Amino acid sequence: MIPALVFKIGIGIPAGIFAALNRNTWIDRLTIAAAVFSHAVPNFVMGFLLVIIFSVTLHWFSSGGFERPSDLVLPVLTLGTAGAAVIARFTRSAMVEVLSQPYVIAARAKGLPWRRVVITHVLPNAAVPTLTIIGLMIGSLVAGAVIVETVFSWPGVGRLLVLSVSSRDMAVVQTLLILIATSMVTANLVVDFLYGVIDPRIRVARATPAR
Template identity: 45%
Template sequence: MGKYLIRRLLQVIPVLFIISFVVFCLVFVAGDPVALMLPEDASQEDIEQLRESLGLNEPFHIQYFTYMVGLVQLDFGDSFRYNQSALPIVLERLPATLELAAAAMIIAIIIAIPFGIWSATKKNSPVDFLATGGSVLWKAMPNFWLGIMLILLFSVTLGWFPVSGRGTLSHLVLPAITLGTGIAAEMTRLIRSSMLEILNQDYIRTAKSKGIRNFFVVNKHAFRNALIPVVTITALQTSTLVGGTLVTETVFSWPGLGQLLIQAVNTRDMAIVQASVFVIAFIVILMNLLADILYKILDPRIKY
Protein backbone atom coordinates (compact mmCIF):
# COMPACT_ATOMS: atom_id res chain seq x y z
CA MET A 1 0.00 0.00 0.00
CA GLY A 2 2.77 2.42 0.94
CA LYS A 3 4.76 1.71 -2.24
CA TYR A 4 1.60 2.13 -4.30
CA LEU A 5 0.89 5.55 -2.75
CA ILE A 6 4.46 6.68 -3.41
CA ARG A 7 4.17 5.54 -7.04
CA ARG A 8 0.88 7.38 -7.47
CA LEU A 9 2.23 10.56 -5.91
CA LEU A 10 5.23 10.44 -8.26
CA GLN A 11 2.83 10.05 -11.20
CA VAL A 12 1.19 13.34 -10.21
CA ILE A 13 4.29 15.28 -11.27
CA PRO A 14 4.25 14.42 -15.03
CA VAL A 15 0.47 14.74 -15.14
CA LEU A 16 0.60 18.26 -13.71
CA PHE A 17 3.47 19.04 -16.08
CA ILE A 18 1.42 17.99 -19.11
CA ILE A 19 -1.61 19.94 -17.87
CA SER A 20 0.50 23.04 -17.30
CA PHE A 21 1.94 22.77 -20.82
CA VAL A 22 -1.50 22.43 -22.43
CA VAL A 23 -2.89 25.35 -20.41
CA PHE A 24 0.09 27.54 -21.28
CA CYS A 25 -0.30 26.74 -25.00
CA LEU A 26 -3.99 27.62 -24.90
CA VAL A 27 -3.26 30.85 -23.07
CA PHE A 28 -0.46 31.68 -25.51
CA VAL A 29 -2.73 31.40 -28.56
CA ALA A 30 -5.75 33.02 -26.87
CA GLY A 31 -4.64 36.54 -27.68
CA ASP A 32 -2.78 39.50 -26.29
CA PRO A 33 -4.09 40.63 -22.87
CA VAL A 34 -2.26 43.95 -23.20
CA ALA A 35 -5.09 45.31 -25.34
CA LEU A 36 -7.46 44.88 -22.36
CA MET A 37 -5.03 46.30 -19.82
CA LEU A 38 -4.58 49.65 -21.53
CA PRO A 39 -7.18 52.23 -22.61
CA GLU A 40 -8.24 52.36 -26.25
CA ASP A 41 -6.32 55.58 -26.89
CA ALA A 42 -3.01 54.13 -25.68
CA SER A 43 -0.10 54.70 -28.02
CA GLN A 44 1.79 51.92 -29.72
CA GLU A 45 4.82 52.84 -27.63
CA ASP A 46 2.85 52.31 -24.40
CA ILE A 47 1.59 48.96 -25.68
CA GLU A 48 5.08 47.75 -26.57
CA GLN A 49 6.49 48.98 -23.27
CA LEU A 50 3.85 47.08 -21.25
CA ARG A 51 4.29 43.96 -23.38
CA GLU A 52 8.04 44.07 -22.75
CA SER A 53 7.59 44.56 -19.01
CA LEU A 54 5.33 41.48 -18.87
CA GLY A 55 7.69 39.41 -21.00
CA LEU A 56 5.08 38.94 -23.73
CA ASN A 57 7.47 40.06 -26.44
CA GLU A 58 9.68 37.01 -25.82
CA PRO A 59 9.44 33.87 -28.01
CA PHE A 60 7.31 30.92 -26.91
CA HIS A 61 10.07 28.81 -25.37
CA ILE A 62 11.40 31.72 -23.28
CA GLN A 63 7.92 32.55 -21.97
CA TYR A 64 7.28 28.88 -21.16
CA PHE A 65 10.60 28.53 -19.32
CA THR A 66 9.79 31.62 -17.25
CA TYR A 67 6.33 30.21 -16.56
CA MET A 68 7.75 26.84 -15.40
CA VAL A 69 10.30 28.51 -13.11
CA GLY A 70 7.43 30.35 -11.45
CA LEU A 71 5.27 27.21 -11.36
CA VAL A 72 7.90 25.26 -9.42
CA GLN A 73 7.71 28.04 -6.83
CA LEU A 74 3.87 28.07 -7.02
CA ASP A 75 4.08 31.54 -8.54
CA PHE A 76 1.68 31.99 -11.46
CA GLY A 77 2.36 35.67 -11.80
CA ASP A 78 0.28 38.68 -10.86
CA SER A 79 -3.32 39.28 -11.87
CA PHE A 80 -3.56 42.56 -13.77
CA ARG A 81 -7.22 42.85 -12.70
CA TYR A 82 -6.60 42.47 -8.96
CA ASN A 83 -2.99 43.69 -9.05
CA GLN A 84 -1.73 40.91 -6.77
CA SER A 85 -0.43 37.36 -6.93
CA ALA A 86 -2.87 35.00 -8.68
CA LEU A 87 -2.63 31.90 -6.46
CA PRO A 88 -3.81 33.54 -3.20
CA ILE A 89 -6.83 34.93 -5.06
CA VAL A 90 -7.69 31.44 -6.35
CA LEU A 91 -7.21 29.83 -2.93
CA GLU A 92 -9.41 32.51 -1.38
CA ARG A 93 -12.27 31.51 -3.70
CA LEU A 94 -11.67 27.76 -3.37
CA PRO A 95 -13.59 27.18 -0.07
CA ALA A 96 -16.82 28.51 -1.63
CA THR A 97 -16.48 26.09 -4.55
CA LEU A 98 -15.66 23.14 -2.27
CA GLU A 99 -18.65 24.02 -0.09
CA LEU A 100 -20.97 24.00 -3.11
CA ALA A 101 -19.43 20.81 -4.52
CA ALA A 102 -19.71 19.00 -1.16
CA ALA A 103 -23.35 20.04 -0.73
CA ALA A 104 -24.13 18.93 -4.28
CA MET A 105 -22.47 15.55 -3.73
CA ILE A 106 -24.39 15.02 -0.47
CA ILE A 107 -27.66 15.74 -2.29
CA ALA A 108 -26.64 13.39 -5.11
CA ILE A 109 -25.88 10.56 -2.66
CA ILE A 110 -29.10 11.11 -0.70
CA ILE A 111 -31.11 10.85 -3.92
CA ALA A 112 -29.12 8.19 -5.78
CA ILE A 113 -28.58 5.49 -3.16
CA PRO A 114 -32.20 4.86 -2.10
CA PHE A 115 -33.57 5.23 -5.64
CA GLY A 116 -30.83 3.02 -7.11
CA ILE A 117 -31.42 0.25 -4.53
CA TRP A 118 -35.19 0.57 -4.77
CA SER A 119 -35.07 0.40 -8.57
CA ALA A 120 -32.87 -2.73 -8.49
CA THR A 121 -35.01 -4.58 -5.95
CA LYS A 122 -38.20 -3.69 -7.87
CA LYS A 123 -36.90 -4.56 -11.34
CA ASN A 124 -39.34 -3.92 -14.22
CA SER A 125 -41.91 -2.48 -11.83
CA PRO A 126 -43.46 1.01 -12.12
CA VAL A 127 -40.97 2.15 -9.49
CA ASP A 128 -38.09 0.93 -11.67
CA PHE A 129 -39.42 2.69 -14.77
CA LEU A 130 -39.99 5.88 -12.76
CA ALA A 131 -36.45 5.85 -11.35
CA THR A 132 -34.70 5.06 -14.64
CA GLY A 133 -36.88 7.43 -16.66
CA GLY A 134 -36.42 10.19 -14.11
CA SER A 135 -32.64 9.71 -14.10
CA VAL A 136 -32.50 10.05 -17.88
CA LEU A 137 -34.66 13.19 -17.73
CA TRP A 138 -32.59 14.87 -15.01
CA LYS A 139 -29.34 13.96 -16.75
CA ALA A 140 -30.58 15.59 -19.95
CA MET A 141 -31.41 18.91 -18.25
CA PRO A 142 -28.71 21.58 -18.71
CA ASN A 143 -27.48 23.05 -15.43
CA PHE A 144 -28.06 26.64 -16.43
CA TRP A 145 -31.68 25.97 -17.50
CA LEU A 146 -32.49 24.05 -14.32
CA GLY A 147 -30.90 26.78 -12.20
CA ILE A 148 -32.93 29.51 -13.89
CA MET A 149 -36.15 27.50 -13.48
CA LEU A 150 -35.44 26.98 -9.77
CA ILE A 151 -34.79 30.70 -9.34
CA LEU A 152 -38.04 31.62 -11.10
CA LEU A 153 -40.09 29.16 -9.04
CA PHE A 154 -38.58 29.17 -5.55
CA SER A 155 -37.00 32.64 -5.43
CA VAL A 156 -39.06 34.94 -7.63
CA THR A 157 -42.52 33.32 -7.37
CA LEU A 158 -42.51 31.72 -3.91
CA GLY A 159 -39.76 33.79 -2.28
CA TRP A 160 -38.45 30.83 -0.29
CA PHE A 161 -34.75 31.20 -1.17
CA PRO A 162 -32.41 34.05 -2.13
CA VAL A 163 -31.84 34.65 -5.83
CA SER A 164 -28.06 34.80 -5.63
CA GLY A 165 -25.02 35.25 -3.41
CA ARG A 166 -23.46 33.30 -0.56
CA GLY A 167 -23.82 33.69 3.18
CA THR A 168 -26.47 31.50 4.79
CA LEU A 169 -27.62 27.93 4.31
CA SER A 170 -30.59 29.16 2.28
CA HIS A 171 -28.18 30.61 -0.31
CA LEU A 172 -26.70 27.13 -0.77
CA VAL A 173 -29.89 25.14 -1.38
CA LEU A 174 -30.75 26.05 -4.98
CA PRO A 175 -27.23 25.93 -6.47
CA ALA A 176 -26.53 22.63 -4.67
CA ILE A 177 -29.74 21.11 -6.04
CA THR A 178 -28.92 22.41 -9.52
CA LEU A 179 -25.47 20.84 -9.45
CA GLY A 180 -26.35 17.67 -7.54
CA THR A 181 -29.37 16.39 -9.48
CA GLY A 182 -27.43 15.70 -12.67
CA ILE A 183 -24.85 13.68 -10.75
CA ALA A 184 -27.60 11.88 -8.83
CA ALA A 185 -29.16 10.79 -12.13
CA GLU A 186 -25.95 9.14 -13.31
CA MET A 187 -25.23 7.57 -9.92
CA THR A 188 -28.77 6.15 -9.70
CA ARG A 189 -28.36 4.23 -12.94
CA LEU A 190 -24.94 2.94 -11.91
CA ILE A 191 -26.14 1.80 -8.48
CA ARG A 192 -29.11 0.06 -10.09
CA SER A 193 -26.98 -1.88 -12.59
CA SER A 194 -24.38 -2.75 -9.95
CA MET A 195 -27.04 -3.93 -7.50
CA LEU A 196 -28.74 -6.07 -10.14
CA GLU A 197 -25.45 -7.85 -10.82
CA ILE A 198 -24.77 -8.43 -7.12
CA LEU A 199 -28.32 -9.62 -6.33
CA ASN A 200 -27.87 -12.48 -8.84
CA GLN A 201 -24.77 -13.82 -7.09
CA ASP A 202 -24.81 -17.20 -5.33
CA TYR A 203 -23.95 -15.83 -1.88
CA ILE A 204 -27.01 -13.56 -1.98
CA ARG A 205 -29.26 -16.52 -2.72
CA THR A 206 -27.53 -18.45 0.09
CA ALA A 207 -28.15 -15.61 2.54
CA LYS A 208 -31.82 -15.54 1.58
CA SER A 209 -32.13 -19.32 1.93
CA LYS A 210 -30.78 -19.06 5.48
CA GLY A 211 -33.76 -16.93 6.37
CA ILE A 212 -31.93 -13.62 6.71
CA ARG A 213 -34.32 -10.73 6.32
CA ASN A 214 -34.34 -9.20 2.85
CA PHE A 215 -33.55 -5.75 4.30
CA PHE A 216 -30.22 -6.99 5.73
CA VAL A 217 -29.41 -9.02 2.61
CA VAL A 218 -29.85 -5.99 0.37
CA ASN A 219 -28.30 -3.30 2.55
CA LYS A 220 -25.54 -5.22 4.35
CA HIS A 221 -24.40 -7.86 1.87
CA ALA A 222 -25.38 -6.62 -1.58
CA PHE A 223 -24.94 -2.87 -1.26
CA ARG A 224 -21.48 -3.07 0.32
CA ASN A 225 -20.18 -5.07 -2.63
CA ALA A 226 -21.94 -2.76 -5.07
CA LEU A 227 -20.09 0.25 -3.67
CA ILE A 228 -16.88 -0.25 -5.68
CA PRO A 229 -18.24 1.20 -8.95
CA VAL A 230 -20.10 3.84 -6.95
CA VAL A 231 -16.83 5.03 -5.40
CA THR A 232 -15.31 5.11 -8.89
CA ILE A 233 -18.05 7.25 -10.37
CA THR A 234 -18.06 9.51 -7.31
CA ALA A 235 -14.35 10.23 -7.76
CA LEU A 236 -14.76 10.75 -11.50
CA GLN A 237 -17.69 13.09 -10.87
CA THR A 238 -15.33 15.41 -9.02
CA SER A 239 -14.25 16.88 -12.34
CA THR A 240 -17.90 17.15 -13.35
CA LEU A 241 -18.70 18.92 -10.08
CA VAL A 242 -15.88 21.42 -10.47
CA GLY A 243 -16.69 21.92 -14.14
CA GLY A 244 -20.39 22.25 -13.38
CA THR A 245 -19.69 25.00 -10.88
CA LEU A 246 -18.44 27.18 -13.74
CA VAL A 247 -22.01 27.52 -14.99
CA THR A 248 -23.85 27.14 -11.69
CA GLU A 249 -21.77 29.76 -9.89
CA THR A 250 -22.38 32.19 -12.75
CA VAL A 251 -26.16 31.64 -12.70
CA PHE A 252 -26.40 32.09 -8.91
CA SER A 253 -23.57 34.67 -8.58
CA TRP A 254 -21.85 32.26 -6.20
CA PRO A 255 -18.44 33.78 -5.34
CA GLY A 256 -16.39 30.67 -5.99
CA LEU A 257 -13.59 29.47 -8.21
CA GLY A 258 -15.89 28.84 -11.16
CA GLN A 259 -17.15 32.41 -11.30
CA LEU A 260 -13.59 33.69 -10.89
CA LEU A 261 -12.38 31.53 -13.79
CA ILE A 262 -15.19 32.69 -16.10
CA GLN A 263 -14.40 36.32 -15.33
CA ALA A 264 -10.68 35.70 -15.85
CA VAL A 265 -11.29 34.11 -19.26
CA ASN A 266 -13.52 37.01 -20.33
CA THR A 267 -10.90 39.57 -19.29
CA ARG A 268 -7.92 37.45 -20.41
CA ASP A 269 -6.44 37.51 -16.94
CA MET A 270 -4.10 34.67 -17.79
CA ALA A 271 -2.41 34.38 -14.39
CA ILE A 272 -5.79 33.65 -12.78
CA VAL A 273 -6.70 31.18 -15.55
CA GLN A 274 -3.47 29.22 -15.17
CA ALA A 275 -3.64 29.14 -11.36
CA SER A 276 -7.32 28.10 -11.39
CA VAL A 277 -6.82 25.24 -13.85
CA PHE A 278 -3.77 24.01 -11.93
CA VAL A 279 -5.70 23.94 -8.63
CA ILE A 280 -8.69 22.19 -10.24
CA ALA A 281 -6.42 19.56 -11.82
CA PHE A 282 -4.72 18.91 -8.48
CA ILE A 283 -8.09 18.41 -6.75
CA VAL A 284 -9.25 15.93 -9.41
CA ILE A 285 -6.00 13.93 -9.14
CA LEU A 286 -6.27 13.92 -5.35
CA MET A 287 -9.85 12.61 -5.47
CA ASN A 288 -8.83 9.79 -7.83
CA LEU A 289 -6.09 8.80 -5.38
CA LEU A 290 -8.60 8.86 -2.52
CA ALA A 291 -10.91 6.58 -4.51
CA ASP A 292 -8.11 4.01 -4.90
CA ILE A 293 -7.56 4.04 -1.14
CA LEU A 294 -11.28 3.54 -0.51
CA TYR A 295 -11.24 0.46 -2.78
CA LYS A 296 -8.91 -1.28 -0.33
CA ILE A 297 -11.10 -0.30 2.63
CA LEU A 298 -14.31 -1.57 0.97
CA ASP A 299 -12.78 -4.78 -0.40
CA PRO A 300 -9.60 -6.04 1.32
CA ARG A 301 -9.17 -8.60 -1.49
CA ILE A 302 -8.08 -5.85 -3.88
CA LYS A 303 -4.32 -5.91 -4.44
CA TYR A 304 -2.30 -2.96 -5.71
Protein backbone atom coordinates (compact mmCIF):
# COMPACT_ATOMS: atom_id res chain seq x y z
CA MET A 1 0.00 0.00 0.00
CA ILE A 2 2.87 2.40 0.74
CA PRO A 3 4.51 1.93 -2.70
CA ALA A 4 1.07 2.38 -4.27
CA LEU A 5 0.64 5.68 -2.42
CA VAL A 6 4.11 6.83 -3.54
CA PHE A 7 3.18 5.86 -7.11
CA LYS A 8 -0.08 7.83 -6.93
CA ILE A 9 1.61 10.98 -5.66
CA GLY A 10 4.71 10.66 -7.84
CA ILE A 11 2.69 10.28 -11.04
CA GLY A 12 -0.50 12.22 -10.27
CA ILE A 13 0.92 15.53 -9.05
CA PRO A 14 3.52 16.04 -11.84
CA ALA A 15 0.97 14.99 -14.47
CA GLY A 16 -1.60 17.47 -13.14
CA ILE A 17 0.95 20.29 -12.98
CA PHE A 18 2.23 19.55 -16.47
CA ALA A 19 -1.32 19.47 -17.88
CA ALA A 20 -2.26 22.76 -16.20
CA LEU A 21 0.86 24.54 -17.45
CA ASN A 22 0.04 23.33 -20.98
CA ARG A 23 -3.69 24.02 -20.79
CA ASN A 24 -5.78 23.46 -23.93
CA THR A 25 -2.92 21.78 -25.78
CA TRP A 26 -2.61 18.20 -26.95
CA ILE A 27 -0.58 17.44 -23.82
CA ASP A 28 -3.44 18.60 -21.62
CA ARG A 29 -6.03 16.65 -23.59
CA LEU A 30 -3.91 13.49 -23.60
CA THR A 31 -3.37 13.73 -19.84
CA ILE A 32 -7.08 14.22 -19.18
CA ALA A 33 -8.01 11.33 -21.48
CA ALA A 34 -5.52 9.01 -19.77
CA ALA A 35 -6.76 10.09 -16.33
CA VAL A 36 -10.41 9.52 -17.24
CA PHE A 37 -9.65 6.10 -18.71
CA SER A 38 -7.55 5.04 -15.73
CA HIS A 39 -10.19 6.18 -13.26
CA ALA A 40 -13.03 4.54 -15.19
CA VAL A 41 -11.48 1.06 -15.26
CA PRO A 42 -12.19 -0.90 -12.04
CA ASN A 43 -9.28 -2.28 -10.04
CA PHE A 44 -10.01 -5.93 -10.75
CA VAL A 45 -10.33 -5.26 -14.49
CA MET A 46 -7.06 -3.33 -14.52
CA GLY A 47 -5.42 -6.17 -12.59
CA PHE A 48 -6.57 -8.81 -15.08
CA LEU A 49 -5.46 -6.64 -18.01
CA LEU A 50 -1.99 -6.21 -16.53
CA VAL A 51 -1.74 -9.95 -15.86
CA ILE A 52 -2.75 -10.78 -19.44
CA ILE A 53 -0.30 -8.29 -20.94
CA PHE A 54 2.76 -8.48 -18.69
CA SER A 55 2.45 -11.98 -17.25
CA VAL A 56 0.70 -14.20 -19.80
CA THR A 57 1.82 -12.51 -23.01
CA LEU A 58 5.20 -10.91 -22.24
CA HIS A 59 6.22 -13.14 -19.29
CA TRP A 60 7.80 -10.18 -17.51
CA PHE A 61 6.15 -10.62 -14.10
CA SER A 62 4.41 -13.41 -12.23
CA SER A 63 0.62 -13.41 -12.04
CA GLY A 64 0.38 -13.64 -8.25
CA GLY A 65 2.04 -14.24 -4.93
CA PHE A 66 5.12 -12.62 -3.46
CA GLU A 67 8.43 -14.37 -4.05
CA ARG A 68 10.57 -11.64 -5.66
CA PRO A 69 10.59 -7.85 -5.38
CA SER A 70 9.42 -7.67 -9.01
CA ASP A 71 6.16 -9.30 -7.95
CA LEU A 72 5.28 -5.97 -6.35
CA VAL A 73 5.04 -4.15 -9.70
CA LEU A 74 1.66 -5.33 -10.98
CA PRO A 75 -0.23 -4.94 -7.66
CA VAL A 76 1.22 -1.45 -7.20
CA LEU A 77 0.24 -0.44 -10.74
CA THR A 78 -3.25 -1.84 -10.26
CA LEU A 79 -3.77 -0.16 -6.90
CA GLY A 80 -2.14 3.14 -7.86
CA THR A 81 -3.36 3.84 -11.40
CA ALA A 82 -6.84 5.05 -10.52
CA GLY A 83 -5.55 7.09 -7.59
CA ALA A 84 -2.90 8.75 -9.73
CA ALA A 85 -5.61 9.69 -12.23
CA VAL A 86 -7.74 11.30 -9.52
CA ILE A 87 -4.79 13.23 -8.09
CA ALA A 88 -3.83 14.42 -11.57
CA ARG A 89 -7.34 15.74 -12.24
CA PHE A 90 -7.58 17.52 -8.88
CA THR A 91 -4.11 19.00 -9.25
CA ARG A 92 -4.85 20.25 -12.74
CA SER A 93 -8.15 21.84 -11.70
CA ALA A 94 -6.56 23.56 -8.71
CA MET A 95 -3.60 24.77 -10.77
CA VAL A 96 -5.83 26.17 -13.53
CA GLU A 97 -7.91 28.05 -10.96
CA VAL A 98 -4.88 29.54 -9.21
CA LEU A 99 -3.16 30.49 -12.47
CA SER A 100 -6.05 32.86 -13.25
CA GLN A 101 -5.87 34.66 -9.89
CA PRO A 102 -4.91 38.37 -9.83
CA TYR A 103 -1.82 37.88 -7.65
CA VAL A 104 -0.37 35.44 -10.19
CA ILE A 105 -1.02 37.91 -13.01
CA ALA A 106 0.57 40.67 -10.91
CA ALA A 107 3.63 38.52 -10.18
CA ARG A 108 4.11 37.88 -13.88
CA ALA A 109 3.59 41.58 -14.65
CA LYS A 110 6.41 42.48 -12.23
CA GLY A 111 8.77 40.38 -14.33
CA LEU A 112 9.32 37.49 -11.94
CA PRO A 113 10.66 34.33 -13.57
CA TRP A 114 7.87 31.95 -14.55
CA ARG A 115 9.39 29.07 -12.59
CA ARG A 116 9.53 31.19 -9.44
CA VAL A 117 5.90 32.25 -9.91
CA VAL A 118 4.80 28.63 -10.20
CA ILE A 119 6.84 27.37 -7.25
CA THR A 120 6.26 30.31 -4.89
CA HIS A 121 2.74 31.47 -5.70
CA VAL A 122 0.88 28.77 -7.60
CA LEU A 123 1.86 25.44 -6.08
CA PRO A 124 1.29 26.31 -2.38
CA ASN A 125 -2.18 27.71 -3.09
CA ALA A 126 -3.13 24.78 -5.32
CA ALA A 127 -1.89 22.17 -2.85
CA VAL A 128 -4.87 22.25 -0.46
CA PRO A 129 -7.41 20.38 -2.68
CA THR A 130 -4.75 17.89 -3.70
CA LEU A 131 -3.74 17.31 -0.10
CA THR A 132 -7.39 16.66 0.79
CA ILE A 133 -7.81 13.92 -1.78
CA ILE A 134 -4.46 12.37 -0.80
CA GLY A 135 -5.63 12.22 2.81
CA LEU A 136 -8.78 10.39 1.78
CA MET A 137 -6.73 7.96 -0.29
CA ILE A 138 -4.40 7.18 2.60
CA GLY A 139 -7.34 6.20 4.74
CA SER A 140 -8.94 4.08 2.04
CA LEU A 141 -5.78 2.20 1.01
CA VAL A 142 -6.51 -0.68 3.38
CA ALA A 143 -10.05 -1.09 2.13
CA GLY A 144 -9.06 -0.54 -1.51
CA ALA A 145 -6.44 -3.27 -1.38
CA VAL A 146 -9.03 -5.97 -0.72
CA ILE A 147 -9.81 -6.65 -4.39
CA VAL A 148 -6.23 -6.17 -5.61
CA GLU A 149 -4.75 -8.56 -3.05
CA THR A 150 -7.42 -11.13 -3.89
CA VAL A 151 -6.73 -10.88 -7.63
CA PHE A 152 -2.97 -11.28 -7.20
CA SER A 153 -3.14 -13.78 -4.30
CA TRP A 154 -1.20 -11.27 -2.25
CA PRO A 155 -0.72 -12.14 1.44
CA GLY A 156 -1.87 -8.78 2.75
CA VAL A 157 -4.47 -7.17 4.99
CA GLY A 158 -7.09 -7.02 2.26
CA ARG A 159 -6.91 -10.72 1.49
CA LEU A 160 -6.97 -11.48 5.21
CA LEU A 161 -10.22 -9.51 5.48
CA VAL A 162 -11.79 -11.52 2.64
CA LEU A 163 -10.73 -14.84 4.14
CA SER A 164 -11.96 -13.77 7.58
CA VAL A 165 -15.38 -12.86 6.19
CA SER A 166 -15.57 -16.18 4.33
CA SER A 167 -14.68 -18.14 7.47
CA ARG A 168 -16.84 -15.92 9.71
CA ASP A 169 -13.94 -15.05 11.96
CA MET A 170 -15.65 -12.02 13.50
CA ALA A 171 -12.76 -11.11 15.81
CA VAL A 172 -10.37 -10.60 12.90
CA VAL A 173 -13.05 -8.81 10.84
CA GLN A 174 -13.78 -6.37 13.65
CA THR A 175 -10.08 -5.74 14.22
CA LEU A 176 -9.46 -4.99 10.55
CA LEU A 177 -12.49 -2.70 10.36
CA ILE A 178 -11.19 -0.79 13.38
CA LEU A 179 -7.81 -0.56 11.62
CA ILE A 180 -9.45 0.86 8.48
CA ALA A 181 -11.49 3.38 10.48
CA THR A 182 -8.44 4.41 12.51
CA SER A 183 -6.38 4.94 9.38
CA MET A 184 -9.13 7.13 7.90
CA VAL A 185 -9.40 9.30 11.03
CA THR A 186 -5.62 9.57 11.44
CA ALA A 187 -5.05 10.48 7.80
CA ASN A 188 -7.68 13.23 7.89
CA LEU A 189 -6.31 14.57 11.17
CA VAL A 190 -2.80 14.79 9.72
CA VAL A 191 -4.18 16.52 6.62
CA ASP A 192 -5.96 19.10 8.80
CA PHE A 193 -2.66 19.96 10.49
CA LEU A 194 -0.85 20.16 7.15
CA TYR A 195 -3.37 22.72 5.88
CA GLY A 196 -1.87 25.32 8.20
CA VAL A 197 1.66 24.42 7.14
CA ILE A 198 0.91 24.86 3.45
CA ASP A 199 -1.46 27.82 3.62
CA PRO A 200 -0.76 30.39 6.40
CA ARG A 201 -4.29 31.79 5.99
CA ILE A 202 -5.72 28.61 7.49
CA ARG A 203 -3.61 28.77 10.64
CA VAL A 204 -5.58 29.41 13.78
CA ALA A 205 -4.42 32.67 15.29
CA ARG A 206 -3.75 32.82 18.97
CA ALA A 207 -6.65 34.47 20.73
CA THR A 208 -5.96 37.97 22.02
CA PRO A 209 -6.68 38.20 25.76
CA ALA A 210 -9.47 40.55 26.69
CA ARG A 211 -8.48 43.73 28.46
